[in-house]
Amino acid sequence: MLRITDLFARVEEKEILKGLNLTVKPGEVHAIMGPNGAGKSTLGNVLSGREGYEVTGGSVDFNGKNLFDLEIEERAREGLFLAFQYPVEIPGVSNMEFLKASVDAKRKHHGQAELSAVEFMKMAREASKRVSLDQAFLKRGVNEGFSGGEKKRNEIMQMMLLEPSLCILDETDSGLDIDALQVVANGVNAMRSAERSFIVVTHYQRLLDYIVPDYVHVLANGRIVKTGGKELALELEEKGYAWLENEAV
Amino acid sequence: MSEQVEHLIKKEYAAGFHTTIDSETLPPGLNEDVIRFISAKKNEPEWLLEWRLKAYQAWLEMTEPEWAHVKYEDIDFQAVSYYSAPKSMDEKPKSLDEVDPELLRTYEKLGIPLHEQAALAGVAMDVVFDSVSVVTTFREKLFEVGVIFCSISEAVHKYPELVKKYIGSVVPQRDNYYAALNSAVFSDGSFVYIPKGVRCPMELSTYFRINEQNTGQFERTLIIADEGSHVSYLEGCTAPMRDENQLHAAVVELIALDNAEIKYSTVQNWYPGNEEGKGGIYNFVTKRGVCHTNAKISWTQVETGSAVTWKYPSCILRGDNSVGEFYSVALTNNYQQADTGTKMIHIGKNTRSTIISKGISAGKSSNAYRGLVRINPGAEGARNYTQCDSLLIGDKCGAHTFPYIESKNPSAVIEHEATTSKVSEDQMFLCQQRGLDAEKAVSMIVNGFCREVFKELPMEFAVEAGKLLEVSLEGSVG
Ligand SMILES: Nc1ncnc2c1ncn2[C@@H]1O[C@H](COP(=O)(O)OP(=O)(O)OP(=O)(O)O)[C@@H](O)[C@H]1O
Ligand SMILES: [Mg+2]
Numbered sequence: 001m002l003r004i005t006d007l008f009a010r011v012e013e014k015e016i017l018k019g020l021n022l023t024v025k026p027g028e029v030h031a032i033m034g035p036n037g038a039g040k041s042t043l044g045n046v047l048s049g050r051e052g053y054e055v056t057g058g059s060v061d062f063n064g065k066n067l068f069d070l071e072i073e074e075r076a077r078e079g080l081f082l083a084f085q086y087p088v089e090i091p092g093v094s095n096m097e098f099l100k101a102s103v104d105a106k107r108k109h110h111g112q113a114e115l116s117a118v119e120f121m122k123m124a125r126e127a128s129k130r131v132s133l134d135q136a137f138l139k140r141g142v143n144e145g146f147s148g149g150e151k152k153r154n155e156i157m158q159m160m161l162l163e164p165s166l167c168i169l170d171e172t173d174s175g176l177d178i179d180a181l182q183v184v185a186n187g188v189n190a191m192r193s194a195e196r197s198f199i200v201v202t203h204y205q206r207l208l209d210y211i212v213p214d215y216v217h218v219l220a221n222g223r224i225v226k227t228g229g230k231e232l233a234l235e236l237e238e239k240g241y242a243w244l245e246n247e248a249v
Numbered sequence: 250m251s252e253q254v255e256h257l258i259k260k261e262y263a264a265g266f267h268t269t270i271d272s273e274t275l276p277p278g279l280n281e282d283v284i285r286f287i288s289a290k291k292n293e294p295e296w297l298l299e300w301r302l303k304a305y306q307a308w309l310e311m312t313e314p315e316w317a318h319v320k321y322e323d324i325d326f327q328a329v330s331y332y333s334a335p336k337s338m339d340e341k342p343k344s345l346d347e348v349d350p351e352l353l354r355t356y357e358k359l360g361i362p363l364h365e366q367a368a369l370a371g372v373a374m375d376v377v378f379d380s381v382s383v384v385t386t387f388r389e390k391l392f393e394v395g396v397i398f399c400s401i402s403e404a405v406h407k408y409p410e411l412v413k414k415y416i417g418s419v420v421p422q423r424d425n426y427y428a429a430l431n432s433a434v435f436s437d438g439s440f441v442y443i444p445k446g447v448r449c450p451m452e453l454s455t456y457f458r459i460n461e462q463n464t465g466q467f468e469r470t471l472i473i474a475d476e477g478s479h480v481s482y483l484e485g486c487t488a489p490m491r492d493e494n495q496l497h498a499a500v501v502e503l504i505a506l507d508n509a510e511i512k513y514s515t516v517q518n519w520y521p522g523n524e525e526g527k528g529g530i531y532n533f534v535t536k537r538g539v540c541h542t543n544a545k546i547s548w549t550q551v552e553t554g555s556a557v558t559w560k561y562p563s564c565i566l567r568g569d570n571s572v573g574e575f576y577s578v579a580l581t582n583n584y585q586q587a588d589t590g591t592k593m594i595h596i597g598k599n600t601r602s603t604i605i606s607k608g609i610s611a612g613k614s615s616n617a618y619r620g621l622v623r624i625n626p627g628a629e630g631a632r633n634y635t636q637c638d639s640l641l642i643g644d645k646c647g648a649h650t651f652p653y654i655e656s657k658n659p660s661a662v663i664e665h666e667a668t669t670s671k672v673s674e675d676q677m678f679l680c681q682q683r684g685l686d687a688e689k690a691v692s693m694i695v696n697g698f699c700r701e702v703f704k705e706l707p708m709e710f711a712v713e714a715g716k717l718l719e720v721s722l723e724g725s726v727g
Binding site for chain 1: 679684
């Protein structure tokens with residue numbers, strides 16, 4: 001699915017990722033934890049190709065392709081999905097219109113016909129139900145005036161409709177109430193399959209009670225400094241990150 | 250980001266072809282003889298010739314306005330030809346079958362089939378080619394309900410009392426420099442009369458085309474909605490791509506009598522000039538409507554073309570409880586310049602006006618909103634709401650707002666909101682991360698920005714306007 005080898009990346013002349021290695025196999029769920037500013041969001045941005053993030057070394061293989069050969073939208077159409085830590089608003093563009101355009105772009109890429117408005121409407125309604133968003137949200141502008149939690153659920157709804165093969169969730173749990181957390185976790189769990197992988201970035205082990213990961217990694221100072229099973233999250237909750245800092249150097 | 254966006258704005262102007270047709274074109278230059286020629290050509294009554302000559306005298310004493318936020322080289326008004334018409338139009342065709350096939354093909358190429366079977370369902374069309382009206386469709390059908398829709402030249406002969414009563418009643422000859430010029434040399438345009446209590450059964454539409462080189466187009470449109478009537482009218486316009494600038498100076502007058510409603514929509518796509526800012530239409534237009542008691546006039550404009558646009562569709566809210574609306578999308582790209590907005594003049598009691606202006610600037614263009622809200626002393630309870638949003642694409646363009654408020658009645662409520670935003674890198678990234686390419690992303694974001702205005706357009710045209718925006722933005726992202 002994804003093999004990151006010795007990845008270096010910088011933002012505005014500042015080295016953020018410093019030799020990061022990570023392999024994700026189909027069907028696996030990897031949790032990434034780590035202190036603020038460690039480079040977790042940067043990793044998601046680099047993988048999805050965001051402008052301003054300069055790769056200075058290493059390679060990433062995504063389903064047999066060199067990820068860095070692909071444009072942002074090509075990576076998306078090939079199945080890479082990033083759920084944003086801070087979803088942005090697009091005023092006046094209805095959620096429905098936006099989602100249909102995204103889904104159609106992906107279908108076209110894979111040689112499938114565009115969906116009819118009716119077909120899509122049905123799918124979208126179903127997805128909105130699964131993340132407990134009222135259908136009215138489909139008509140509203142993308143994230144326009146959504147609450148923090150609604151934005152996150154909207155991200156999950158997009159993920160459901162796009163059916164990506166690799167889902168990167170960047171702190172999707174932050175700012176969620178307990179019920180919403182449950183909704184998001186259920187959404188993710190329902191999508192877990194042998195072909196689909198997840199990278200879940202979080203600060204809280206609580207999320208991992210709901211979405212049980214196969215691996216937990218600690219990203220600190222631009223590298224994965226520790227990898228373990230789900231019990232590592234518990235240990236981190238107890239001890240914090242300080243004891244690992246030494247291992248980072 | 251800005252570099253990326255810039256590439257998106259390299260558009261092909263699809264309407265930029267020229268039709269080779271035998272035309273009678275006056276040599277360039279303007280004097281009384283030219284005006285007499287135009288008037289004679291149209292077999293006009295003496296009063297109209299006098300009216301034109303008076304306008305010409307006024308024009309000679311006036312100077313070009315310089316207050317607008319636009320820059321262009323001085324126009325040599327003696328280098329412009331003030332009349333050009335296809336020879337085949339010497340005898341105005343009585344029906345489509347008599348229209349020169351080359352002309353019909355021109356409109357087909359522009360996506361405007363004129364044969365009634367093929368025409369847009371529910372839209373009657375007057376087409377103006379250079380200085381003359383070529384044909385007006387669905388006339389009989391409209392006539393059955395008493396609606397008059399014809400060229401203004403024809404109206405001068407057939408409905409002289411209406412024309413004489415209303416022409417210049419909203420935009421007087423000496424209103425401004427370009428209105429005076431238009432009054433002197435106007436050659437054609439559309440005339441609409443909706444009788445009392447009639448709801449016009451179709452959309453009425455005029456399509457303006459400038460074809461000949463060095464020719465100006467000076468059309469005059471007059472729409473009269475009698476008491477309690479209702480009409481929706483749409484105009485569109487295109488011109489060939491040429492290296493020289495061409496002049497378009499139109500006047501539109503709307504009269505909404507008691508309880509009448511006029512909805513006037515414009516999709517303006519004159520040739521904007523090339524990427525280096527060479528060529529393009531100078532669009533200097535005076536549009537104004539007067540609302541009597543309980544009447545309503547609603548202007549909606551989507552302005553994507555022209556090298557320079559100078560245009561302020563306005564409402565004089567004379568009658569009590571009358572309503573004026575202005576919804577505008579103005580997009581400038583490359584070296585285009587627009588100074589556009591509206592005037593809402595509140596005279597009657599409880600008059601209301603709404604202004605929604607969306608300016609989009611890309612490339613090295615300049616886009617200004619200029620609006621006046623005036624509340625006269627007698628306008629008890631008048632209200633205005635103005636919302637003025639600017640969207641910038643890239644960082645070499647400019648957006649400006651010049652709102653003027655003059656309130657002489659303390660009971661008036663005036664609200665003004667203004668925002669300036671950029672197509673943000675975050676928004677682009679969200680769209681692209683969801684699989685949309687950069688062009689689609691920009692056009693979607695811009696369309697979303699314009700939504701409030703587009704929803705005011707008649708359905709078919711809202712779709713057209715969206716597409717036009719997409720084409721106009723082509724190349725602004727790479
Ligand atoms: N666009 C940018 N411009 C400047 N600095 C940036 C940019 N993006 C990231 N950084 C810097 O890179 C470092 C890593 O940031 P990143 O957002 O990846 O951290 P994170 O691990 O996701 O932190 P958090 O847990 O707070 O979300 C930080 O020091 C941040 O300030
Ligand atoms: Mg982060």
